[in-house]
Amino acid sequence: MHSRNSRPGRPGSRIKKLKASVAAGSVNVMYLPALAFVSVFIFYPFFRGIYISFTNWNGYSSSFRFVGFEQYLTMFGDKNVLNTIVNTFIYGLGSTFFQTVFGLALALFLDGNRRIKSVVRTVVYLPVIISPLIMGYIWYFFFRYNGGAVNDILALFAKEPVDWFANGRRSVWIIMLVNSYQFVGVSMVMFLAGLQSIPPSYHEAAVIDGASPFKRFRFVTVPLLVPAFASSVIFNTIGGMKLFDVIVATTDGGPGYASQSLSTMMYDLYFSKQNAGYAAALGILMFAIIVILSVMLLEFFKRKRVDL
Amino acid sequence: MIKNILKASGLVVIGLLYTIPLYVLATMSVKASSLGTSLWAPPTALYLTNFRNAWTSAHLSRALVNNALITAISLVLIVFVGSLASYPLARRQTKLNGFVSALLVSCMVVPPLAVLVPLYKFIVDIHGMNTYWAIILILVTFQLPLCVYLYTNFIKTIPRELDEAARIDGCNSATLFFRIVFPLLKPITSSIVILCGILIWNDYQFSVFFLQKKDVQTIAVSLSQFVSQYQNDINLVAAGCLIGIFPMTAVYLGLQKYFIKGLADGAVKG
Structure with a gap:
């Protein structure tokens, strides 16, 4: 019996082998729970999503048929989808631009131990912990047509009230700015941490060599902030492209489809239009866009990196 | 001047x-x-009647309890599952472990809503709609990649000699991890709790789909329904929003030092 069990390919020997590799530490049970979580709630839905995207499933009925690449072909001819992709890029890249530029400016301005600076830092960081949905509602009160806070100011100057969210493109920009305003504190903290990691001796050496403040910023501070730039750009691009809450709170994607992001459009297609196959295909597209963009950004910053 | x-x-x-x-x-x-x-x-x-009315019509007392419950259990699970997975990944850098690590961390870029359709169908199939456990498992899953990433990087900075000394003293793997390593992870654990705590507490994109019944809803979901119902009474809505942001703001102002450190940890190493 013993000799049979030890023959390769037998279940008994496989279990033994597995036990041996667990003991040797090459397979470790400690990460199995984590793998189980992502397998069940990320990988499995992801592959099932690819499958659904090749069907015309409506989201609840048990009958559907395979339509091949039809959903994808429709998608590329769909004006609303194209506009939504443009919006998603504005949300992602626009927010990234504003958060990185203003985050850096705020970090440079608010760096230091003065009490007042630390108070202002606390205030700038406050919106980060507020629910983006509620932040959206607050700004909705500002840009409302009737009795909105911005139109109240216009009235002071005897100007006609503006219906801010009536125009699609303008809504997209307002939402992008609200998102930037809320999360600029994240970039600020990233840059502050980066600034504090630069040894003061570097600046002292540059001063001795006669570098002007601008040159010191350009040739000492900026290169050493590359990791902070990388974090700020990658974090905010991914965050902005996933934008959902603020849009729901302000325009709900309107007027029409004008301010939808891929996230809100998918929600609308699945729950309001009962077009699950199409929504799944859109999900795959969104995944592809974000992965490609993330990889490109990671590569870009890897090359720019300077080590201390 | x-x-x-x-x-x-x-x-x-x-x-x-x-x-x-x-x-x-x-x-x-x-x-x-x-x-x-x-x-x-x-x-x-x-x-002040606005506050009382908002509190009752948005079911905020129930929502507050739900929020606290979901956030607390999720955080315990994230810290436990995340630190447990990160230890071998940081210590034994075999090919397989490198692959597992890359697999887990790369999930960070998966946009949650990209898997919405199949995930929703799946949760309906396993009878997870309007249950605490389903939303908790989902929220934990989507925070795990960042958590594993932060823990792995942190564990790499702890000297290996410590593990070896403990082994010589007769610790097995379990006691080594729970008695020796885990207590050393306190700084990064507090950062993870804060970082993931904010995101889970404020979650709307998952909760709005999976918590459709009043008695399991969190603040964000309850408030969104309350706002669409009373959108003409903006003063009442404003009171609801103010109550909604109060708990997190209070915690933030009390612990701001840790909040900013937590974010810097998550960000700069990210």
């Missing part, structure tokens, strides 16, 4: 920019009606 004045006014402008929205929200919430007055005008009398 002029430079100082410019600097001071810069500080004031930034400070105002970030307090004005809260000022407007607060003044709105204590007015009985906004008709005919500007949102900017300070209130003439305190009309």
Whole structure:
């Protein structure tokens, strides 16, 4: 019996082998729970999503048929989808631009131990912990047509009230700015941490060599902030492209489809239009866009990196 | 001199920019009606009934309990599962472990809503709709990649000699991890709790789909329904929003040192 069990390919020997590799530490049970979580709630839905995207499933009925690449072909001819992709890029890249530029400016301005600076830092960081949905509602009160806070100011100057969210493109920009305003504190903290990691001796050496403040910023501070730039750009691009809450709170994607992001459009297609196959295909597209963009950004910053 | 004045006014402008929205929200919430007055005008009398009405009509007491419950259990699971997975990944850098690590961390870029359709169908199939466990498992899953990433990087900075010394003293793997390693992870654990705590507490994109019944809803979901129901009474809505942001703001102001450190940890190493 013993000799049979030890023959390769037998279940008994496989279990033994597995036990041996667990003991040797090459397979470790400690990460199995984590793998189980992502397998069940990320990988499995992801592959099932690819499958659904090749069907015309409506989201609840048990009958559907395979339509091949039809959903994808429709998608590329769909004006609303194209506009939504443009919006998603504005949300992602626009927010990234504003958060990185203003985050850096705020970090440079608010760096230091003065009490007042630390108070202002606390205030700038406050919106980060507020629910983006509620932040959206607050700004909705500002840009409302009737009795909105911005139109109240216009009235002071005897100007006609503006219906801010009536125009699609303008809504997209307002939402992008609200998102930037809320999360600029994240970039600020990233840059502050980066600034504090630069040894003061570097600046002292540059001063001795006669570098002007601008040159010191350009040739000492900026290169050493590359990791902070990388974090700020990658974090905010991914965050902005996933934008959902603020849009729901302000325009709900309107007027029409004008301010939808891929996230809100998918929600609308699945729950309001009962077009699950199409929504799944859109999900795959969104995944592809974000992965490609993330990889490109990671590569870009890897090359720019300077080590201390 | 002029430079100082410019600097001071810069500080004031930034400070105002970030307090004005809260000022407007607060003044709105204590007015009985906004008709005919500007949102900017300070209130003439305190009309606190808005808070009581918002509290009851948005079911906020229930929502608060749900939020606290979901956030607390999720955080315990994230810290436990995440630190447990990170230890071998950081210590034994075999090919397989490198692959597992890359697999887990790469999930960070998966946009949660990209898998919405199949995930929703799956949760319906396993009878997870309107249950605490389903939303908790989902929230935990989507925070795990970041958590594993932060823990792995942190564990790599702990000297290996410590493990070896403990082994010689007769620790097995379990006691080594729970008695020796885990207590050393306290700084990064507190950062992870804060970082993931904010995201889970404020979650809307998952909760709105999977928590459709009143008695399991969190603050964000309850408030969103409350706002669409009472959108003409913006003063009442403002009171609801103010209550909604209160718990997190209070915790933040009390523990701000840890919050900023937590974010810097998550960000710079990210």
